[in-house]
Amino acid sequence: MASPANLLRLSLRTSRRLPILRAAATQQPLLRRQFSSTPPRPAAKDGGQGVESEPETFADPGQYLKTFLRDDTITEAEREEATRMLEGWEHLPKTQQREIETVGNDITTDTAPLRKQIVVKRDSFWHGGETDPDLITNEIGEDDFEEDDMMALGHAKLEEHREFREYARLAVWEMPLLSKLAKPFQPPAQEEVLRFRYTTYMGEFHPADRKVVVEFCPADCAGLGEVQQLKLKKLAGARYNPEKDMIKISCERFEHQAQNKRYLGDLVDKMITTAKDPTDTFEDVPLDTRHHKFKTQIKFPKDWYLTEERKLELAAQRKQALLLDEQKRTEGTLIDGVQTIQEALLNAKAVEELVPVMRGRPLKAPVRGRR
Amino acid sequence: MSAPNCLRCLVRPSTAIPLAIPRQASPLVAPFAPFSTTTATAAKKEVKGHVRGGKKLVLGKFKKNKVESRVRPPGPGERKAYRKRITLSNDNAIQVPWLTDMGPGSLLDTANVAKVLALPEEVQDQLRASEAFKTTQSWKMFRKPSVLVRTETVDLMNRIQGAVEKRQTLRVAITGDKVAGKSMMLLQAMSHAYLNNWIVIHVPEAHELTTACTDYAPIPGTEPPQYTQPTYALKLIHAIKKANEKILAKTYTVSAHPELPQNIPANTPLLAIANAAKEADGAWAVFHALWNELTAQGANRPPILLSLDGLAHVMKTSDYRAPGFDRIHAHDLSLVRLFAEALGGGVQFPNGGAVLGATSRSNTPRAPSMELALAQREAEQRHADPAEVPQKDAFFRGYDERVEAVLRSVQVLRLGGVSKLEARAVMEYWAASGMLRAAVDEKTVTEKWALGSGVLGEMERASLLTMRI
Numbered sequence: 001m002a003s004p005a006n007l008l009r010l011s012l013r014t015s016r017r018l019p020i021l022r023a024a025a026t027q028q029p030l031l032r033r034q035f036s037s038t039p040p041r042p043a044a045k046d047g048g049q050g051v052e053s054e055p056e057t058f059a060d061p062g063q064y065l066k067t068f069l070r071d072d073t074i075t076e077a078e079r080e081e082a083t084r085m086l087e088g089w090e091h092l093p094k095t096q097q098r099e100i101e102t103v104g105n106d107i108t109t110d111t112a113p114l115r116k117q118i119v120v121k122r123d124s125f126w127h128g129g130e131t132d133p134d135l136i137t138n139e140i141g142e143d144d145f146e147e148d149d150m151m152a153l154g155h156a157k158l159e160e161h162r163e164f165r166e167y168a169r170l171a172v173w174e175m176p177l178l179s180k181l182a183k184p185f186q187p188p189a190q191e192e193v194l195r196f197r198y199t200t201y202m203g204e205f206h207p208a209d210r211k212v213v214v215e216f217c218p219a220d221c222a223g224l225g226e227v228q229q230l231k232l233k234k235l236a237g238a239r240y241n242p243e244k245d246m247i248k249i250s251c252e253r254f255e256h257q258a259q260n261k262r263y264l265g266d267l268v269d270k271m272i273t274t275a276k277d278p279t280d281t282f283e284d285v286p287l288d289t290r291h292h293k294f295k296t297q298i299k300f301p302k303d304w305y306l307t308e309e310r311k312l313e314l315a316a317q318r319k320q321a322l323l324l325d326e327q328k329r330t331e332g333t334l335i336d337g338v339q340t341i342q343e344a345l346l347n348a349k350a351v352e353e354l355v356p357v358m359r360g361r362p363l364k365a366p367v368r369g370r371r
Numbered sequence: 372m373s374a375p376n377c378l379r380c381l382v383r384p385s386t387a388i389p390l391a392i393p394r395q396a397s398p399l400v401a402p403f404a405p406f407s408t409t410t411a412t413a414a415k416k417e418v419k420g421h422v423r424g425g426k427k428l429v430l431g432k433f434k435k436n437k438v439e440s441r442v443r444p445p446g447p448g449e450r451k452a453y454r455k456r457i458t459l460s461n462d463n464a465i466q467v468p469w470l471t472d473m474g475p476g477s478l479l480d481t482a483n484v485a486k487v488l489a490l491p492e493e494v495q496d497q498l499r500a501s502e503a504f505k506t507t508q509s510w511k512m513f514r515k516p517s518v519l520v521r522t523e524t525v526d527l528m529n530r531i532q533g534a535v536e537k538r539q540t541l542r543v544a545i546t547g548d549k550v551a552g553k554s555m556m557l558l559q560a561m562s563h564a565y566l567n568n569w570i571v572i573h574v575p576e577a578h579e580l581t582t583a584c585t586d587y588a589p590i591p592g593t594e595p596p597q598y599t600q601p602t603y604a605l606k607l608i609h610a611i612k613k614a615n616e617k618i619l620a621k622t623y624t625v626s627a628h629p630e631l632p633q634n635i636p637a638n639t640p641l642l643a644i645a646n647a648a649k650e651a652d653g654a655w656a657v658f659h660a661l662w663n664e665l666t667a668q669g670a671n672r673p674p675i676l677l678s679l680d681g682l683a684h685v686m687k688t689s690d691y692r693a694p695g696f697d698r699i700h701a702h703d704l705s706l707v708r709l710f711a712e713a714l715g716g717g718v719q720f721p722n723g724g725a726v727l728g729a730t731s732r733s734n735t736p737r738a739p740s741m742e743l744a745l746a747q748r749e750a751e752q753r754h755a756d757p758a759e760v761p762q763k764d765a766f767f768r769g770y771d772e773r774v775e776a777v778l779r780s781v782q783v784l785r786l787g788g789v790s791k792l793e794a795r796a797v798m799e800y801w802a803a804s805g806m807l808r809a810a811v812d813e814k815t816v817t818e819k820w821a822l823g824s825g826v827l828g829e830m831e832r833a834s835l836l837t838m839r840i
Contacts, residue, residue: 337807338808
């Protein structure tokens with residue numbers, strides 16, 4: 001089914017016919033009360049509408065107009081109009097009248113199934129026979145492939161291509177215009193000690209886009225002496241980084257970025273004011289850095305680099321050592337473990353076999369013959 | 372003895388009836404039971420109901436390969452004795468021809484650096500008595516116990532000798548890497564002391580004093596309460612007596628000691644005081660008297676070497692409990708207190724001496740104060756920048772002020788790897804003993820030296836204690 005030839009045929013098909021008229025109309029099922037505690041009652045007759053009776057069918061317009069004129073409730077103007085129309089009908093030739101009658105009959109017979117009321121089968125599984133009236137689109141027959149279009153794969157490829165071209169257009173026509181908006185970098189001034197960080201998700205909603213982070217160095221704050229700076233660090237607590245000497249505070253308490261930034265600015269002001277307050281300088285509290293893990297940067301020792309001089313030095317040392325070894329070898333003072341063991345085994349005196357001797361008896365000569 | 376026949380029937384005992392039969396057939400039913408209300412026959416348990424026969428559930432009947440051990444199980448204490456056994460000689464090892472014995476001045480001579488010296492027989496006995504040898508050291512491999520003289524050894528001995536000559540007390544904490552030779556340095560110092568006829572008091576394992584494995588008793592009338600360890604004190608007195616017998620016999624008391632179990636008048640040899648300790652009960656009093664005599668100012672006393680191995684154990688709270696179930700600080704134990712005072716500089720030896728404490732790396736509790744104090748002393752010794760001297764962590768609560776006070780003015784000797792020359796010397800000794808089957812040339816020495824980064828114990832592991840031959 002999904003052979004490449006077939007796919008190609010379907011994708012390249014150029015003739016495109018209009019799809020066949022799908023289901024003529026949505027059919028309303030007969031409304032039934034879902035649940036009731038009272039028996040069903042006919043509607044009140046005096047309301048005017050009365051019980052909907054089966055609508056009368058007419059063979060031709062003349063018949064209808066005659067019935068209409070027979071009604072007493074119509075106005076004079078209507079009566080005149082109807083009378084005029086009836087005269088016109090009767091003046092028509094008989095053949096034409098018959099044709100109209102045939103067309104009317106045909107329409108009535110052809111649309112009969114559309115007008116038929118659908119009764120839901122009670123025993124069906126999940127109301128299987130019923131069409132869903134509440135669909136957003138008219139789904140019926142939507143997924144049927146009529147062999148008159150490319151496959152979805154082809155459409156996706158095309159869409160991708162369109163996207164590429166869109167960005168290519170952007171890059172060529174609109175990006176160069178951005179450089180007009182570029183501003184030259186200016187390092188922060190002496191009094192700009194606070195560094196804010198914002199987050200944007202390019203217009204998308206994100207819970208973190210309200211977050212603002214401020215970083216500053218206590219030493220940069222104007223008007224703070226050593227003691228005040230230390231107090232500021234102690235006030236910052238775990239937000240103080242002793243390795244970088246920076247205080248970092250973030251806020252995402254409020255709904256908008258601006259509110260959070262305002263809060264942070266106020267907070268820093270408050271901290272600096274408190275740090276300047278001389279009533280309590282927190283002298284008895286040591287600076288707590290337990291929250292921070294100091295990282296030691298391990299560097300390759302300078303002495304270990306194999307420079308040319310070092311190589312020469314090492315070579316000289318090795319040569320010296322080898323010479324010393326050689327000298328010892330010729331002198332015979334070089335100690336070899338294996339050799340030592342062998343010499344010791346050669347020089348070892350043969351140990352005489354131990355002969356048990358009874359106490360108080362002289363050592364006897366070995367007994368010859370049988371014992 | 373009961374009558375052989377029934378007393379109730381007046382039948383004469385007949386020889387035809389074997390006397391043993393009633394005994395064997397069924398146990399004799401006592402004619403009346405003094406504690407029973409029923410007659411003997413009624414009380415006799417009757418077998419009634421169903422007697423179960425046939426198969427019974429036998430558990431473990433399929434365990435066929437149960438080997439009945441015919442070996443005698445080791446007696447009490449035998450295993451421990453085997454574990455703790457110290458072998459100082461190996462008859463299979465080859466005698467090293469150039470090995471010389473250590474003399475009184477050997478360890479002071481820089482010419483002896485990077486040489487292996489043997490311990491004389493007498494010193495061996497003394498060291499053994501004071502438990503200076505350890506099972507973890509490989510004495511059992513060689514013909515004669517010998518030690519390598521390191522640069523640090525000569526340096527430390529010269530410092531001690533200098534202090535003794537000035538009648539001062541040198542206080543040194545020996546620390547360093549694992550298996551770097553800290554205990555061996557203590558042993559060398561002790562050998563030097565024994566060879567020069569000093570008094571040596573050595574605590575071989577400090578954890579024996581503080582891990583609550585020996586009995587303790589409060590000393591009445593002390594505030595804060597101090598505790599003695601009678602059994603350990605007795606053991607220590609015996610060790611001191613055995614190791615320093617000659618010198619103690621030549622040293623005389625300056626005052627009488629009526630408080631001892633044996634009355635000791637003035638001008639008695641100190642050996643008599645040591646001999647007075649027969650039981651654990653009075654051991655502390657004897658030790659105290661001995662210590663007072665040894666440190667008596669103005670008297671003619673030999674220099675004293677006081678050493679302890681496992682310093683961290685005595686620089687923390689001990690495992691002993693006071694009556695209120697609080698932990699006792701190690702410095703409240705009288706023996707440890709004595710050592711701590713001496714190490715802290717509170718005791719002046721009359722003729723000078725040394726107090727040495729060696730840390731341990733394999734069996735050591737955390738003693739943050741000691742670690743910090745040693746690091747600080749070390750930094751001060753090398754005249755480091757004041758900013759580089761380690762400081763206390765302000766938010767750590769485990770520091771101990773008493774420990775800091777003791778270690779405020781000690782010197783620190785850090786032991787690391789040996790030089791290549793020393794490594795070569797010790798490897799030549801191994802090879803000459805037949806324990807290292809390789810030619811000791813530059814290649815082998817560098818290989819082993821680099822493997823153990825110069826640490827002697829690691830070199831030993833790499834070359835001696837490996838199974839590859």
